[in-house]
Amino acid sequence: MDRLQHELLEYHERSKHRLDHYAPGPRGLDWTNQPDPFRVFRGAPRIGLPLAADTLSTRYNELRRGALPPPRRFDLSNLAILFELSLGLSAWKAYDAQRWALRCNPSSGNLHPTESYLLCPPLSGLSAGVYHYLSRDHVFEHRAAVDDPRWTEAFSNGGVLVGISSIHWREAWKYGMRAWRYCQQDCGHVIAAVSYAAAALGWQTRLVEVAADDAVAGLLGLDRSEDFGAAEREAPDVLLWIGKPELRPDLERMLTVLDRAQWRGCANQLSLGHVTWPDIDSIHRVTHKSRTREPSLLTPNECPSPEMPAVDLSFSRIARQRRSAVNFDGVTRITAAAFFSMLACLLVRRNTPPWNALLSPAAVHAALLVHRVDDLEPGLYMLVRNPGALPILKQSMRPEWLWQKTGPDYLPLYFLLPYDLRAVAKLICCHQDIAADSCFALGMIATFDIALKQPWRYRHLFWECGVLGQALYLEAEAAGVRATGIGCFFDDEMHTLLGVEDHAWQSLYHFTVGGAVDDQRLSAFPPYQVQP
Known part of the structure; x- marks a missing residue:
């Protein structure tokens, strides 16, 4: 067993809950230091997004049966629907003086470590570049403006990229060592939420598995120390290609263009104090991903479509009414x-x-x-x-x-x-x-x-x-x-x-x-x- 395997197993075993003791975590919750659930890039220009999800007629049963509607064009309105129904807020809840937001994507403890980004060529209502999605206000923050034809060429005229990152501290504040696991589970929920919402717009979704973590960080601006300062850093998770599945974006060309792009905005600090969990830092290093080869296309066994569900709802309604039972x-x-x-x-x-x-x-x-x-x-x-x-x-x-x-x-x-x-x-x-x-x-x-x-x-x-x-x-x-x-x-x-x-x-x-x-x-x- 090599060093990486040993460290992975060590984290996996130490982060297990057991009958006689729970995985290491905080002995109590420091409520005065609870992380802000919303990352904001102050100084980045904001683009308000329309609340257009109610214009979407796609039924949930159609999606689960693989009957996608004709693909819509990529523009501001349709991308607003994509983010609203996958990563946007679904409601606010209140108890006495306390208030908190619920989102279309679930999260462990409703702590939401996941951040999301859009990378796009010039589109109707949206200029080219890198955007951060701020779900609280349903806006795009324009992090990087790009004016280079090579950027547009990198998208193969076929789609856009959605980037996902995690802020481990948001979960570690409550769950300690096991928080890293929950961040990964939440990332999986987001991958699925984006896939469903994209399908409701007629778009296919593919995980860009070849991308190295360093490339994802560079494309999302997560490696820009000057933009984070004392703010909590984001760990790069994944890129999702939304559009024609037979096409692939040229990540290397995009990184080259971004070297000369104008980046704007500085990240807000979510907590004044932090507790370091070395095991999370360790497993983050152990699972660091380098560039890999393009995987072989999956050819799953065909099976009949599922039966009609008891409640035939529109996708927009079912996405927004989803709740975690208590x-x-x-x-x-x-x-x-x-x-x-x-x-x-x-x-x-x-x-x-x-x-x-x-x-x-x-x-x-x-x-x-x-x-x-x-x-x-x-x-x-x-x-x-x-x-x-x-x-x-x-x-x-x-x-x-x-x-x-x-x-x-x-x-x-x-x-x-x-x-x-x-x-x-x-x-x-x-x-x-x-x-x-x-x-x-x-x-x-x-x-x-x-x-x-x-x-x-x-x-x-x-x-x-x-x-x-x-x-x-x-x-x-x-x-x-x-x-x-x-x-x-x-x-x-x-x-x-x-x-x-x-x-x-x-x-x-x-x-x-x-x-x-x-x-x-x-x-x-x-x-x-x-x-x-």
Whole structure:
């Protein structure tokens, strides 16, 4: 085992929650030092964006079936819709004197470590350059103005780039060492949220996997020390190509042009004080990504489209009404048809969001603890999202599992154990009732060898988990129930349940779906109107 593998495993083990102790974190929350949830580049010119999402007629069911509308043109209005429905605010909530924003993309603890950027050629209503999206005000901040024909040529006349970065401190303030994991999961949620919103506009999304982290930092201006000063730095995550999938942007040419671009704006400082978490700095270095080769195009197995959801909503409505459930009622049930339809949307399908954004084969599978699904026996099930993984999963887990194929023929769902697992689900999810009171809970089980061979893929495994989570969020809304991601779980208790004894498979994220109980004490306000 080389040094990088050793350091990756050390972080992974030290950041696990265990029955006798939790991963290292702050002993208490310093509320006076809570990070500002909004990054602002003071001095950068602002471009106000129209609130045009209500003009979008695309239905959510069309997207989940891969029936995208004709592509719209790239202009200010349509890009405003893209950002509003993927990264914009969905509501304000209030309790007594406290007020906080909710967004279309979910985040651990609603802390939102993710920042987003647009890189574009000259468009109608928008000049060429690099923009930072400020969701609080629904504006673009024009970070870099570009007046060079080589910049336009680099886009191949085919689309735009969306850049994603993370501010680790926003999560570490509350969650300590484990915060880095949550930043990666949130990045995955954003990848999926962008993919869905782009598809609603008729656009395909592709992760630019060849890009090195240093290139992403250079393109987004994250390496400009003079623009950050004492402000918290942003870690480069990913570039998403939005547009014609057969084309690719010329990143090297863009970097050359940006060397002479005029950059404007200085980042605001989010907190006056900071706590250093060396383990986060270490795993950030270990998973640093250099330029890689263009991956082979993914050719997933074709499967039938999922059945019609219980609630046929427009995409704009479902994107904005998505919420993370805080409590479940412990009574609500869903039909087997609804359950199977949800799982069908977790399978990779060509040019269908959110899976069109990812190019690598599925590396994460779902271990399902089913509690309240009509006509389905409670117990443990496994959704094998990559058929080639089935023999390895069987070999790696308990020999007594049934592995009985169940559900529709096209659905790779296997029944492992008939048993009431509500108490087990609650125990695994840090003793939280929400895991037992749901219709079903699940753990996302990843092929961990991928990360050990190429440490930068450790991040990608969490991203894939976040993409799965975003699909479940929207599917739950369409089924008339609600979902929530669970970052607090006892990793190795899940492994013990499954019979996993080494690092070949690791549980990286948990999720649960059920009948939500709303908190009547909270008041809600529209996202972009003057607040009282």
